[in-house]
Amino acid sequence: MIEIDYPNEQKIYCPACGTLTLSLDAGFVMNECPHLEFLGSDEGPEFERNEWYAQWEEHRYDDDPDDDTHFMEYLRKTWDDHYVCFTQRTPPPGGLAGYIIFKFPLD
Numbered sequence: 001m002i003e004i005d006y007p008n009e010q011k012i013y014c015p016a017c018g019t020l021t022l023s024l025d026a027g028f029v030m031n032e033c034p035h036l037e038f039l040g041s042d043e044g045p046e047f048e049r050n051e052w053y054a055q056w057e058e059h060r061y062d063d064d065p066d067d068d069t070h071f072m073e074y075l076r077k078t079w080d081d082h083y084v085c086f087t088q089r090t091p092p093p094g095g096l097a098g099y100i101i102f103k104f105p106l107d
Helices: 052-059 071-078
Strands: 002-005 020-023 036-041 044-048 083-089 097-103
Touching (some): 020 097, 044 052
Parallel strands (some): 002 083
Antiparallel strands (some): 083 097
């Protein structure tokens, strides 16, 4: 998975089709497009196309009951470079991160 840190509070458009995917300018605006796979934060998903977060939660303790692997670490190990993640972080002391992940076929 390719990761791009993106300025906090900026609009995010889909790089493939140009859809405004996320805007926090004047309230919360979220739009889906065919390329959007996941939109959420450290606290969980707002949108997920294939229930990746639910799969991670269901199986995260299968091998190790003390596993504290973050959801994004799970995706880094699972997804290839067809996926691009834009990460936005709130400044300290908050530190909450938001993730917008798109999938792009190589065709």
